[in-house]
Amino acid sequence: MLMNMKDLLAVANEKGFAVPAFNIGSDQLLKAVMQQIKEMDSPVILEMSPDELKFVEESLIQGMIYEAARTPNPVVIHLDHGDTFDTVMRAIKAGFTSVMIDASTLPYEENIEITKKVCEVAHSVNVSVESELGTIGQTGNSIEGGTTGIIYTDPKEALDFVEKTGIDTLAVAIGTAHGIYPSDMKPELRLDILQTLKDTLDIPLVLHGGSSNKDEEIAKAVKIGISKINISSDIKVAFYTKCREVLTKHPEYREPLEIYPECIEACKEVIANKVNLFDSADKVKYYYE
Numbered sequence: 001m002l003m004n005m006k007d008l009l010a011v012a013n014e015k016g017f018a019v020p021a022f023n024i025g026s027d028q029l030l031k032a033v034m035q036q037i038k039e040m041d042s043p044v045i046l047e048m049s050p051d052e053l054k055f056v057e058e059s060l061i062q063g064m065i066y067e068a069a070r071t072p073n074p075v076v077i078h079l080d081h082g083d084t085f086d087t088v089m090r091a092i093k094a095g096f097t098s099v100m101i102d103a104s105t106l107p108y109e110e111n112i113e114i115t116k117k118v119c120e121v122a123h124s125v126n127v128s129v130e131s132e133l134g135t136i137g138q139t140g141n142s143i144e145g146g147t148t149g150i151i152y153t154d155p156k157e158a159l160d161f162v163e164k165t166g167i168d169t170l171a172v173a174i175g176t177a178h179g180i181y182p183s184d185m186k187p188e189l190r191l192d193i194l195q196t197l198k199d200t201l202d203i204p205l206v207l208h209g210g211s212s213n214k215d216e217e218i219a220k221a222v223k224i225g226i227s228k229i230n231i232s233s234d235i236k237v238a239f240y241t242k243c244r245e246v247l248t249k250h251p252e253y254r255e256p257l258e259i260y261p262e263c264i265e266a267c268k269e270v271i272a273n274k275v276n277l278f279d280s281a282d283k284v285k286y287y288y289e
């Protein structure tokens with residue numbers, strides 16, 4: 001069932017779970033995600049950054065729409081970190097049901113202006129809009145970027161921003177970073193800031209860059225009220241670590257149907273862990289009440 005983010009997260013927000021948002025960079029990753037979320041009766045967000053969208057092209061978006069149409073699981077197709085108005089328009093035309101406009105590095109007033117413009121167009125065609133305030137850190141090994149330091153989301157500014165722009169969801173900066181953290185980087189989530197944000201805002205909140213935060217911290221963030229969590233690096237590391245292993249063990253392999261099944265299985269294990277951690281298993285039923 002294809003739906004937009006506003007409707008998807010309204011249920012998650014009310015019932016107290018988070019929907020996993022997986023970055024789908026190839027058709028093999030799409031296969032792994034869809035198989036696993038169907039097995040676990042979890043709703044899901046299939047997302048892509050502008051670079052991934054350029055790489056997979058529109059045909060894979062059609063594949064996602066097809067997958068969504070033939071499963072009872074709620075599915076949202078989301079543009080992650082839309083950088084410009086044009087990128088967002090391309091995504092809406094391609095069939096995305098949700099877009100992120102990330103103008104968080106622009107001056108505040110300019111961020112409001114472009115986000116408001118995106119909301120006007122997107123909402124007119126029933127597409128949801130996510131935005132970001134504060135900055136999510138970077139580890140230096142992610143294509144999603146980020147800034148070198150983390151600027152925490154200011155709850156007062158966030159309220160003003162939501163009221164002025166009309167966004168449906170907000171990505172908050174509470175101490176996560178994109179990519180896989182180097183061993184000397186010990187991130188800690190500011191759950192106190194998250195609690196204040198939750199008390200201040202009445203739209204669903206999103207966590208980016210949660211690939212290697214401690215599980216118990218992530219679980220707490222879900223309990224406080226995070227409704228969507230982005231996962232990119234973790235599933236790709238699982239897939240390609242297995243891929244290297246398979247190719248080393250079987251240098252004679254050349255067929256995708258020989259190489260990929262084990263990689264998909266390794267990837268599905270990580271997907272299952274995330275679904276359990278975010279408490280989104282067996283939640284499909286809530287969308288049919």
Ligand SMILES: [Zn+2]
Nearest residue numbers: 144208209230
């Ligand atoms: Zn992100």
